[in-house]
Amino acid sequence: MLFPVVIVLSLVFGVLLIIPIGGADMPTVISLLNSYAGLAAVAMGFVLENKLLIVAGALDGSSGLILSIIMCRAMNRSFTNVLFGAFGQVQKASAAAEQRTHRTATAQDAAQMLELASRVVIVPGYGMAVAQAQHRVRELYDQLTKRGIDVRFAIHPVAGRMPGHMNVLLAEADIPYDHLIEAEDVNADMPQTDVVLVVGANDIVNPGARTDESSPIYGMPIIDADKAHTVFAIKRSMSPGFAGIDNELYTADNTMMVFGDAKAVIGDIVKALSGGSGIH
Numbered sequence: 024m025l026f027p028v029v030i031v032l033s034l035v036f037g038v039l040l041i042i043p044i045g046g047a048d049m050p051t052v053i054s055l056l057n058s059y060a061g062l063a064a065v066a067m068g069f070v071l072e073n074k075l076l077i078v079a080g081a082l083d084g085s086s087g088l089i090l091s092i093i094m095c096r097a098m099n100r101s102f103t104n105v106l107f108g109a110f111g112q113v114q115k116a117s118a119a120a121e122q123r124t125h126r127t128a129t130a131q132d133a134a135q136m137l138e139l140a141s142r143v144v145i146v147p148g149y150g151m152a153v154a155q156a157q158h159r160v161r162e163l164y165d166q167l168t169k170r171g172i173d174v175r176f177a178i179h180p181v182a183g184r185m186p187g188h189m190n191v192l193l194a195e196a197d198i199p200y201d202h203l204i205e206a207e208d209v210n211a212d213m214p215q216t217d218v219v220l221v222v223g224a225n226d227i228v229n230p231g232a233r234t235d236e237s238s239p240i241y242g243m244p245i246i247d248a249d250k251a252h253t254v255f256a257i258k259r260s261m262s263p264g265f266a267g268i269d270n271e272l273y274t275a276d277n278t279m280m281v282f283g284d285a286k287a288v289i290g291d292i293v294k295a296l297s298g299g300s301g302i303h
């Protein structure tokens with residue numbers, strides 16, 4: 024008699040557990056649900072007195088939980104904030120930031136600066152995934168390396184929306200793996216970098232994470248793009264990223280915004296470069 028009631032209660036419990044979690048935290052939720060499945064297997068193992076089920080379930084349960092916690096740490100957010108953070112979440116740019124001005128550039132301007140550079144760092148983010156621009160990025164990489172320019176990719180652990188998101192996309196485009204550099208290593212060379220090309224990234228290059236204690240991402244390690252000589256940031260507008268906050272990188276003196284869809288803009292840069300001014 025109680026069985027259907029338990030099923031209904033479990034369904035309600037499952038739904039209530041998931042609805043407070045923000046949509047973009049989905050990867051954390053998936054690994055947490057994996058962990059719950061492992062715990063359920065452990066319970067079943069005890070009921071059936073099956074040691075294999077207990078051990079396999081415990082492995083699944085603990086690894087899922089550890090992965091969820093690591094993902095939260097990389098975002099510098101507490102576990103409870105991810106689990107209940109979507110309640111009353113407001114994602115809005117502040118009025119103060121709207122008054123700050125930014126400089127714009129065209130794809131042709133970016134191509135000219137890239138062609139003159141010796142060291143280039145490309146910072147891919149969620150926007151590259153949305154635009155599916157990885158193959159254009161590969162073409163750009165080919166154009167630049169052909170000219171003897173040192174091109175590296177700065178990979179942030181939480182760029183995009185799932186662990187390893189950028190690695191997967193760049194591997195799909197056959198970018199050599201040894202050119203993907205982790206944030207802390209690439210940051211050491213940032214002051215010697217001529218041009219940083221930010222491709223649809225926002226929070227992972229926000230200098231506010233270093234300086235603004237009131238920022239929700241304060242303390243999150245970032246890619247120090249602002250320390251390079253020149254920054255070109257490709258995105259469609261001045262809208263904020265996942266954290267819903269302004270990014271002072273976009274209004275910095277050494278930054279130029281190239282507005283547009285990442286795939287189209289990188290395509291235009293490649294086109295300009297393949298026309299070739301023959302500087303390198």
Ligand code: TAP
Pocket residue numbers: 047048049050051094098147148149150151153154180181182183184185186187188222223224225226227228257258259260261262263264265266283284285286
């Ligand atoms: P975001 O901060 O989300 O910024 C992405 C930017 O891409 C946006 O500002 C958007 O600006 C731009 N964009 C979107 N579509 C585009 C397109 N078609 N062409 C060009 N630009 C486009 O991304 P991020 O810097 O990669 O940071 C990731 C964020 O996600 C972090 O806050 C992280 O904590 C969070 N997060 C990560 C994970 C994992 S595990 N990776 C999981 C959950 C949450 P426009 O709209 O103006 O174009």
